[in-house]
Amino acid sequence: MLLISRKNDYFPSYHLDMQRFLFGREFRAEELPFPDKVVKEHVKNGYVAVRPGIESLNDNIFDLLSGRKKWLCARCGNRDQEAFATCACSHCRKKCVYCRHCLTMGIVRSCTNLVTWIGPEPESWTCSTHNDVQLCTWDGRLSDDQNAAAAALDQALTARESFLIWAVTGAGKTEIMYQAIEHQLKKGKHVVLATPRTDVVRELLPRMRAAFPSVPISGLYAGSDDVRADAPLVLSTAHQLIRYSKCFDCVFIDEVDAFPFHFDPMLEFAVRKAAKPGAPFAYLSATPPAALRSAYLSGSLSGVKLSRRYHGHPLPVPRFHWIGGWLRAIQKGQLPVPLRVWLTEKMEQKRQVFVFVPSVTLSRDLTEILQREAFDRTVGVHAEDPHRHTKVADFRNGKINILVTTTILERGVTVPGVEVCVVGADDPVFDECALVQISGRVGRSAEYPAGDLVFFHNGKTLAMVRALGQIKQMNKEGAL
Amino acid sequence: MALCLFCNAERREPLTFRTLLSPETEAGFCPACRDGLKRINRRNNCLYCGRDLSLLDQETVRDRICRDCVWWRKSGRNGLYVKNYSVFSYNEFIKEIINQFKFRGDSILADGFACDLRKTFQRIKKEHGTRTAFRLLDKMDASFIIVPIPLSAARLAERGFNQAEVLAEKMGAPVTNALVRDKHEPKQSKKNRRERLMERVTPFRINADYASLIEGGKVLLIDDIYTTGATIRLAAEALAQANPIEIDSLTLIHG
Numbered sequence: 063m064l065l066i067s068r069k070n071d072y073f074p075s076y077h078l079d080m081q082r083f084l085f086g087r088e089f090r091a092e093e094l095p096f097p098d099k100v101v102k103e104h105v106k107n108g109y110v111a112v113r114p115g116i117e118s119l120n121d122n123i124f125d126l127l128s129g130r131k132k133w134l135c136a137r138c139g140n141r142d143q144e145a146f147a148t149c150a151c152s153h154c155r156k157k158c159v160y161c162r163h164c165l166t167m168g169i170v171r172s173c174t175n176l177v178t179w180i181g182p183e184p185e186s187w188t189c190s191t192h193n194d195v196q197l198c199t200w201d202g203r204l205s206d207d208q209n210a211a212a213a214a215l216d217q218a219l220t221a222r223e224s225f226l227i228w229a230v231t232g233a234g235k236t237e238i239m240y241q242a243i244e245h246q247l248k249k250g251k252h253v254v255l256a257t258p259r260t261d262v263v264r265e266l267l268p269r270m271r272a273a274f275p276s277v278p279i280s281g282l283y284a285g286s287d288d289v290r291a292d293a294p295l296v297l298s299t300a301h302q303l304i305r306y307s308k309c310f311d312c313v314f315i316d317e318v319d320a321f322p323f324h325f326d327p328m329l330e331f332a333v334r335k336a337a338k339p340g341a342p343f344a345y346l347s348a349t350p351p352a353a354l355r356s357a358y359l360s361g362s363l364s365g366v367k368l369s370r371r372y373h374g375h376p377l378p379v380p381r382f383h384w385i386g387g388w389l390r391a392i393q394k395g396q397l398p399v400p401l402r403v404w405l406t407e408k409m410e411q412k413r414q415v416f417v418f419v420p421s422v423t424l425s426r427d428l429t430e431i432l433q434r435e436a437f438d439r440t441v442g443v444h445a446e447d448p449h450r451h452t453k454v455a456d457f458r459n460g461k462i463n464i465l466v467t468t469t470i471l472e473r474g475v476t477v478p479g480v481e482v483c484v485v486g487a488d489d490p491v492f493d494e495c496a497l498v499q500i501s502g503r504v505g506r507s508a509e510y511p512a513g514d515l516v517f518f519h520n521g522k523t524l525a526m527v528r529a530l531g532q533i534k535q536m537n538k539e540g541a542l
Numbered sequence: 543m544a545l546c547l548f549c550n551a552e553r554r555e556p557l558t559f560r561t562l563l564s565p566e567t568e569a570g571f572c573p574a575c576r577d578g579l580k581r582i583n584r585r586n587n588c589l590y591c592g593r594d595l596s597l598l599d600q601e602t603v604r605d606r607i608c609r610d611c612v613w614w615r616k617s618g619r620n621g622l623y624v625k626n627y628s629v630f631s632y633n634e635f636i637k638e639i640i641n642q643f644k645f646r647g648d649s650i651l652a653d654g655f656a657c658d659l660r661k662t663f664q665r666i667k668k669e670h671g672t673r674t675a676f677r678l679l680d681k682m683d684a685s686f687i688i689v690p691i692p693l694s695a696a697r698l699a700e701r702g703f704n705q706a707e708v709l710a711e712k713m714g715a716p717v718t719n720a721l722v723r724d725k726h727e728p729k730q731s732k733k734n735r736r737e738r739l740m741e742r743v744t745p746f747r748i749n750a751d752y753a754s755l756i757e758g759g760k761v762l763l764i765d766d767i768y769t770t771g772a773t774i775r776l777a778a779e780a781l782a783q784a785n786p787i788e789i790d791s792l793t794l795i796h797g
Contacts, residue, residue: 144545147650150708152698162648169647171702 076109076181082292084110084179086252086309086336088137090168091175101177109181115174116146116159135161137170138304139331163328167304178307184292198244200237200273205374208238211366215344216242218364219312224343226358226365230536231348231473231502234372236266239314240273242344247277247294251311254296256303256333258323260284262316263297264451265475270297300329306336313337314344317473319351319495348473348502349495349532370540375511377533377540378504380497382526385518388486392427397435401485401518405437408481408514409463416482417466418500420489422446428485429466442466472499478507487517487526497529546572547654548639569653578635582628582796590614591771592628593796614771623778623789626768627666628796629658636795640766644705652705655794656712662792663713666762686762687755687786688717691777692746694726709794710764720752720761720784721777730773738772746780756784763791 080096091112094101104110119132119141133146140146140163151158154173161170170176204212211227218225219242229235239255246253255270257263260283267281280293282302296310300323313333323329337343345354345365357363371377385391385398392398408415419425422444429442441462443450450470457465458477465471469491482504484492492500497517504513517526544553544567553572555561571579582594588603590611595603602609614620630636643651667685690706698704710717725745730738748756763777768791778789 147648149647149649149703150711152702152704160647162650165642165646165648169702171647 076104076107078184080104080110081179081181081184084177085184086179086307087305088176088178088307088335089305090115090170091177093168094177104181109179111178111180112175114172115170115176116161116172131159133159133161133172135163135170136176137161137167138164138328139335140164140328164304195276196244197247197277198240198273199275200240202237204234204237205370205372207368207370208234208372211368212238212241214364214366215239216245219246219342219344222340222342224363225345226350226354226363227344227346227368228350228355228358228365229346229348229368230371230377230540231499232371232377232476232506233348233368235316235346236269237372239344239346243274243295243314246312247274250294252294252296252309253312253314254298254303254306254310254336255314255316256298256300256336257316258300258320258329259317259470259473260299261454261470261475262320262473263299266316267297270295300333303332303336304328306332308335308338310337311341312344313341314346316346318345318347318354319349320473349498367539369536371506371511373508373511375505375508376537378501378513378515379533379537380501380515380517380526380530382487382517382519382522382530384520385485386520388518388520389424392424392431392485395427395431397431398485398518401483402435404483404514404516405432405464409437413513414457414460414462414477414480415464416471416477416480416500416503417464418472418482418484418492419466419468420486420491422468424486425466425468432464432466437464440464440466443471444468445470469496469500471503472496473502475503476506477503479510479513480504481514483514483516483518485518486520488519488521488523490523492523492525494525494528494532497525498532501529501533544569546570546575547651548572548575548642568657569650570657571654575635578633580631580633580636582631587628590625591768591796592626592793593768594631597631610771614775619775619779621775621778621789622782622786623775623791626771626774626791626793626796627662628768628793629655629662630795632767632795632797640795644701644766647702649703649705649708652708652712655709659709659713659792659794663715663762666790666792670760685760686715686790687720687759688713688715688762688764689720689777689781690717691763691765691773692719692721692723694723694745696726697729706765709766713764713792718752718755720749720756721780722747722749730769735770738770741772741776744776744780746777748780748784753784756781756786759786761786761789763789765791765793767795767797768793769797 077100101110105112113136115136117134117136119134120126132143134141138161140161145161145163146159147162148157148159151171151173158171158173164170215225215227215238227235227238243253263281263283270279277295278293280296282296282298315333358365383400385400388398419428425442425444429440432440439462441453443453443465456462480503482500484500501515504515505511546553547569548571551572555567586595587593588595588608588611589606591608593608595608598608639651642648688710690704690710693704707717723745724747727745761781763774765774768774774791781789
């Protein structure tokens with residue numbers, strides 16, 4: 063006791079603001095809202111660490127001999143030498159290297175310093191007062207499968223082990239997480255739920271807020287405004303985690319296989335950097351990437367497989383329907399007949415329909431054709447669409463009947479009673495994962511457990527056949 | 543595989559003898575991005591400020607001179623300043639490129655404009671050479687002293703580089719930093735037209751070391767964008783103290 067008090071007396075104090083601002087995060091030195099002198103003082107006293115933004119990567123003898131320098135961006139982990147450029151820098155009056163990969167977050171030059179907090183942790187939002195109170199007020203019931211998975215997940219994370227939840231679309235992955243999240247929060251841990259897509263964050267945020275009403279939750283995505291620095295539970299896109307460093311005790315990654323994640327190594331780097339060393343990861347996916355799948359099957363990664371939906375009904379199985387040269391037809395402004403017949407039928411039944419198309423231009427063209435063909439209340443969305451979020455909201459409210467979309471809505475979107483068709487399912491954009499995810503949009507609610515699901519194609523592809531196989535396989539396993 | 547500097551997609555240059563035979567392609571933009579840039583038609587631009595006249599109300603144009611340039615001539619503030627050359631018109635797409643270049647600091651994007659800037663510079667030299675073509679020796683005099691518009695020290699610290707200087711370096715000729723900007727003032731892009739034109743005191747000062755170099759020479763001022771022409775004229779006013787024979791300007795964009 064004496065020792066501690068002496069320690070406190072001896073060591074110089076630190077700014078609480080700076081601690082709160084910098085803890086678990088890493089900023090460029092020029093981004094700090096504190097005067098240089100104060101920052102330097104903290105560095106001297108060992109509360110704040112500074113490291114260069116661009117590191118030299120010349121590790122082997124050949125690099126040294128060839129004389130070509132290789133670089134590594136310490137913030138985004140970029141190693142692609144093409145994505146580095148030199149500029150004349152006025153700060154250091156020399157040629158500086160900068161990383162083009164994370165330029166949108168503010169430029170990192172070789173003379174830029176990255177600053178992070180290494181002093182004591184700030185007092186976090188503690189649940190000591192809430193210890194006997196249930197944080198999660200979600201009152202739904204979990205199925206037996208879900209319950210078993212939730213318990214296994216909770217146990218693994220408590221033992222600080224990574225865990226994979228391989229669950230079919232619509233198995234209720236989000237609800238499975240609640241128990242584990244609650245336990246982690248009660249222990250005063252920082253928890254992050256990362257996902258590759260903004261839409262998924264936007265979908266999950268209100269659900270999480272409803273489930274944990276007493277917990278401050280921060281939702282981070284491009285353009286979000288509810289950022290709370292000290293929230294113990296953070297929902298974030300992987301991009302936004304780039305500014306974090308050694309912050310979270312427990313990381314949930316939803317939809318590990320979704321588009322930018324396995325495509326852009328920066329995102330995985332960002333998530334790893336945001337976690338504290340040794341923090342357990344929980345991966346959730348309907349179609350885990352090959353590496354995770356083999357790790358799970360070989361037993362090096364513990365996990366659980368859920369092959370039945372929460373309502374117990376089997377997954378809807380896609381129908382293949384040949385429609386000939388869909389691309390030419392749409393470009394010419396014609397609507398392929400089988401598609402028209404199908405849509406008319408659905409409109410008569412007053413169902414809402416997702417129409418998936420392979421590209422943005424096709425989404426625009428097809429929307430135009432449909433609107434002209436008197437399928438009123440048709441709207442198209444794509445990633446760059448500024449009104450995308452309102453359009454999706456309108457679809458949810460039933461103001462829109464047909465939503466023509468690119469693959470951006472392939473996951474995370476739950477609309478009860480929706481039916482789905484894919485136009486041009488043979489396009490290379492639709493790989494096995496994408497098709498399984500798209501199929502998963504149908505029949506998610508217990509009231510409408512089935513629904514029509516058609517792949518309009520011009521020749522079956524391997525991806526289509528495999529997706530069908532995977533769905534049938536899961537149904538078989540689920541039936542046992 | 544050459545990548546586009548801006549959209550990072552594969553460039554896919556059309557196969558021509560030149561692309562086939564050249565050892566490597568110069569860094570640049572892909573054809574799709576180049577299509578987004580609006581090049582100024584040299585046969586229909588303002589003879590003084592170089593703007594694309596087809597974008598203006600035709601009634602305001604007389605003898606291929608836009609109304610702004612008429613106003614400038616009447617105002618008597620031109621002094622030694624003669625004319626401006628621009629490569630592109632301002633549009634949403636180039637605005638995005640300039641944002642990334644100037645405000646995010648992606649200075650390598652200037653490489654994408656290098657070829658255009660070099661060609662325009664050659665054209666300016668040729669034009670000036672032919673102007674006095676009857677005296678062959680005058681061709682030698684057609685070489686310009688290239689002076690980029692400077693930033694104030696504070697702005698330079700904030701941005702990390704001077705975009706005009708980076709562009710000037712791409713022109714394949716020596717750059718002379720003959721001007722200094724003493725006053726730190728709000729960004730031009732944050733002011734309206736009236737405020738820009740009302741500014742009469744030049745924020746620029748000539749660097750005494752280069753004054754002798756400029757005396758009797760032709761100066762080509764370089765900037766990223768020409769909007770009202772106020773900045774360029776204020777810079778020309780400061781340069782005029784060193785007695786050059788003529789001052790022109792080259793900007794990447796006419797806004």
